[in-house]
Amino acid sequence: MFFRSLLRMSDLDDLVLEIRSRALPGSFSVIVTDIDGTITEDDRSLSLSAAKTVQEYAGKIPIVLASGNTLCFTRAVAKVLRTNAPVIAENGGIVLEEYDGNPVVNDSYLPEMRKALSVLQEHFEFVVFDSYDRQTDIAFSKTxxxxxxxxxxxxxxxxxxxxxxxxxHLVGKRINKGTALxxxxxxxxxxxxxxxxxxxxANDIEMFHEAGLSFAVANAPDFVKKxxxxxxxxxxxxxxxxAVLALDEAGVLKFRK
Ligand SMILES: O=C(O)COP(=O)(O)O
Ligand SMILES: [Mg+2]
Incomplete structure (x- = not known):
């Protein structure tokens, strides 16, 4: 991560210029993207623009989906978008390097999480999401x-x-999308x-810090944009x-041979 400056881009050309003006660490050979709120619309439907961009670029450069969603969900999105790249699920608790390979699952925090969940359930009413499917973190409604x-x-x-x-999400402090990146x-x-x-x-901040260059979409809250x-x-x-089109236009993407 280089400068943490807050820059507002007016159009694609400005974005290309902004990327070109950065002291970059060479070229980029992998793109990691969040799913919800980044390649989906506000109502969580798939963004047609993002889907088109992924399909245009996935053959040229790995596009890794990194999500708080379950492995099953994230892997299915990767399949239908034909990313043909690893996926990061459950906020970094699970990394699946190859579609038909075995996932690397870090569930070391789960026993403590279950205890913390019981404590929370004594104080609040909320829905625990996809507990039948989650292996490393616990997700719940923000009620x-x-x-x-x-x-x-x-x-x-x-x-x-x-x-x-x-x-x-209840998460372990030492597992996140940054460690998975x-x-x-x-x-x-x-x-x-x-x-x-x-x-x-917020669950993208650690991967912003690990990556050589990070982008926040305009719908991100200010503390994430920062x-x-x-x-x-x-x-x-x-x-x-x-972001993807400007990176290409700026000539900083290294495509697969
Ligand atoms: O699972 C969530 O709560 C959000 O998922 P995301 O990380 O793809 O935005
Ligand atoms: Mg998101």
Whole structure:
């Protein structure tokens, strides 16, 4: 990550100029993108613009989906978008390097998470999402004050609650999309500096910090935008598409041979 400046882009040309003006660590050979709020619209439907961009570029450069969603969901999105690249699920708890391979699952925090969940359930009413399918983190509806919940479970020193906009997640402090991005870098034998990250929410901040260049879409909250190198002028999938097209136009993407 280079400069954490807040820049508002007016159009694609400005974005290309902005990328060209950066002291970049060479070229980028992998793009890691969040799903919800980045390649989906506000109602969580798939952005047609983002889908078109992924399909145009996935044959040329790995586009890794990195999501708070379950492996099953994230893998299916990768399949239908034909990314043909690793996926990161459950906020980094699961990394699937090859579509038909075995996932690397880090569920070391789960016993503590279950205890913290019981404590939260004594204080708040909420829905636990896809518990039949989650292996490493616990996701739930944000029907309560997240700050208050953080305070209540503050005794669980290894855990935190991350607000991923569409859900809150109980996560382990040392597992996140940033640690998973480093696993993906190892898989490709490259430095995390040669990876671009694009996202919209608090659960994307660690991957912004690990990546060589990071973009926040315009719908991201200000505290997330502050952590990205570049803030896109467009929201959701249109912002994602602008980032990829501008990176290509700026000549900083290294395509597969
Ligand atoms: O699972 C969530 O809450 C959000 O998912 P995302 O990381 O793809 O935005
Ligand atoms: Mg998101």
């Amino acid at each position: 309560f004050d997240v700050e208050k919940a953080r305070h209540i479970i503050s005794g669980f020193s290894e855990l935190s609650i991350v607000d991923a906009k569409y859900a809150a 480093k696993q993906v870098a190892d898989f490709y034998g490259i430095s995390p500096e040669n990876i671009v990250a694009i996202g919209d929410s 952590e990205a190198d570049i803030v896109l002028s467009k929201k959701f999938g249109d912002g994602f598409s602008d």
